[in-house]
Amino acid sequence: MQYLLNVIHDSAEFATEAEQAAIVVFNQQMKADGYWVFAGGLGVTDNATVVDNRGDEPLVTDGPFVETKEYVVGFWIIEAPDLDVALKLAAGGSKACNRKVEVRPFL
Amino acid sequence: MTVHDAITRAHREEWARMVAALTRRFGDLDIAEEAAAEAFATAVERWPTDGVPPNPGAWLTTTAQRRAIDRIRRESRREAKQQEARMWQDEAPEPVGAVEDERLRLVFVCCHPALAPDARVALTLRLVGGLTVAEIARAFLVQESAMARRITRAKTKIKAARIPYRVPAAEDLPRRVSGVLAVLFLVFNEGYLPTGPDTDPVRQDLTAEAIRLTRLLRALLPKDGEVAGLLALMLMTEARRTARVSPAGELVALEEQDRSAWDAALIAEGHRLIRERLDSGEAPGRYQLLAAINAVHTSARAMDDTDWSQVVALYDQLVRLDRSPVVALNRAIALAELDSPAVALASVDRLAQTLEGYHAFHAARAELLRRLGRTAEARAAYDRAVELAGNTAETAALTRRRDRL
Numbered sequence: 161m162q163y164l165l166n167v168i169h170d171s172a173e174f175a176t177e178a179e180q181a182a183i184v185v186f187n188q189q190m191k192a193d194g195y196w197v198f199a200g201g202l203g204v205t206d207n208a209t210v211v212d213n214r215g216d217e218p219l220v221t222d223g224p225f226v227e228t229k230e231y232v233v234g235f236w237i238i239e240a241p242d243l244d245v246a247l248k249l250a251a252g253g254s255k256a257c258n259r260k261v262e263v264r265p266f267l
Numbered sequence: 268m269t270v271h272d273a274i275t276r277a278h279r280e281e282w283a284r285m286v287a288a289l290t291r292r293f294g295d296l297d298i299a300e301e302a303a304a305e306a307f308a309t310a311v312e313r314w315p316t317d318g319v320p321p322n323p324g325a326w327l328t329t330t331a332q333r334r335a336i337d338r339i340r341r342e343s344r345r346e347a348k349q350q351e352a353r354m355w356q357d358e359a360p361e362p363v364g365a366v367e368d369e370r371l372r373l374v375f376v377c378c379h380p381a382l383a384p385d386a387r388v389a390l391t392l393r394l395v396g397g398l399t400v401a402e403i404a405r406a407f408l409v410q411e412s413a414m415a416r417r418i419t420r421a422k423t424k425i426k427a428a429r430i431p432y433r434v435p436a437a438e439d440l441p442r443r444v445s446g447v448l449a450v451l452f453l454v455f456n457e458g459y460l461p462t463g464p465d466t467d468p469v470r471q472d473l474t475a476e477a478i479r480l481t482r483l484l485r486a487l488l489p490k491d492g493e494v495a496g497l498l499a500l501m502l503m504t505e506a507r508r509t510a511r512v513s514p515a516g517e518l519v520a521l522e523e524q525d526r527s528a529w530d531a532a533l534i535a536e537g538h539r540l541i542r543e544r545l546d547s548g549e550a551p552g553r554y555q556l557l558a559a560i561n562a563v564h565t566s567a568r569a570m571d572d573t574d575w576s577q578v579v580a581l582y583d584q585l586v587r588l589d590r591s592p593v594v595a596l597n598r599a600i601a602l603a604e605l606d607s608p609a610v611a612l613a614s615v616d617r618l619a620q621t622l623e624g625y626h627a628f629h630a631a632r633a634e635l636l637r638r639l640g641r642t643a644e645a646r647a648a649y650d651r652a653v654e655l656a657g658n659t660a661e662t663a664a665l666t667r668r669r670d671r672l
Contacts, residue, residue, distance in 0.1 A: 161429050242431035243381055244439075263381075265428040
């Protein structure tokens with residue numbers, strides 16, 4: 161079963177060097193334990209572009225799909241047997257990157 | 268025993284076991300709940316004419332299993348479900364004689380921290396307690412449809428997010444048990460001091476259900492001190508239930524209660540549990556301390572016989588574990604008896620900022636001000652307490668005390 165762990169950014173500061181180092185250690189452990197599927201950092205939403213092609217032609221808009229103070233700044237995709245394991249990994253991830261983490265199961 | 272009694276008894280004894288066993292077999296809480304409910308509906312229909320079967324539990328289980336299989340066939344999802352059921356079995360093979368463990372698993376699923384607190388309460392009452400959705404909705408003063416949605420949503424999340432159906436690992440157990448106890452305590456408190464303008468002053472159905480579930484948990488985790496503590500606390504509180512509300516429907520304060528009306532058997536059981544915990548030599552947790560305070564109160568033949576120094580000492584221990592201002596408020600109330608109302612009032616007033624919206628804070632102030640002869644201030648405090656109190660019997664008692672000034 162796969163879960164998406166969204167890293168929620170809710171402050172003005174971005175990852176410090178210590179946080180980045182902790183994330184590297186955490187990632188290595190996830191790979192060693194076989195939970196790792198994929199991960200990525202996304203940074204600010206300023207660079208986002210929204211495309212809507214439900215109409216006659218694609219509509220391209222600058223910015224994120226919704227402007228919020230909190231947004232997803234990065235994510236992990238993990239393979240875990242159940243939610244308890246996913247929550248444990250999310251707790252480790254949250255500690256490492258010093259941010260809130262949202263856990264969502266894939267359908 | 269009448270057929271009706273036989274069904275009630277089977278429901279009380281077999282419901283949680285059936286839901287747990289069906290969940291394990293079919294890997295789906297929803298199917299388990301529905302099949303168990305249908306089995307009881309069939310019993311209601313058939314037992315009056317066919318007679319009560321020699322082994323009601325086995326009859327109900329077989330009937331429920333047939334119903335579950337029928338439903339799976341009907342929905343023609345047989346392949347998928349069987350696969351799912353097999354998968355669940357493969358992950359953790361069933362040890363022989365693990366029936367108690369089975370129900371415990373169910374409790375832990377219902378009280379999982381990833382579910383919303385009100386959903387945990389509702390799900391526990393439905394799946395472990397066997398209350399109907401209508402009963403739970405009534406108990407918590409919400410529309411039945413809203414309660415049904417809340418329960419369905421929780422069951423959907425359990426499935427979609429794959430909340431595991433198992434007893435947590437030893438290292439997580441204390442935290443998870445405390446989550447379960449919080450749910451049971453919430454159910455008990457809602458029964459003990461129900462809120463809402465038209466509710467009964469005490470909802471014995473809820474207090475009884477909370478006690479029954481805590482007894483079950485105690486049977487499953489006999490060495491857990493906090494489980495014993497919560498059970499003792501509930502028993503000693505329940506023991507005073509009838510003395511706590513006057514015939515006129517007013518809440519009766521501890522000092523005015525007829526102590527001969529307290530239930531001696533429940534108190535004795537509570538005291539036994541507390542003694543057992545003291546003998547264990549382990550440091551007591553929050554529920555054990557609350558129970559110990561109750562044990563001191565229920566040991567006193569009259570209010571004046573109460574060992575107040577012991578009560579305050581226990582509160583001092585509790586304050587170290589639980590920083591909540593409500594605990595500090597209760598400590599201050601005990602301090603009025605050990606020391607003086609003036610000292611207690613100073614303590615209470617320090618909590619003004621955090622407890623301004625809490626009726627018991629104003630009620631405690633009113634009582635202390637009255638004892639200090641500050642009548643006008645006492646009246647104002649009673650007014651505020653009456654305004655904030657949600658329980659009918661409590662409002663009546665506060666109003667009377669104010670009008671007696």
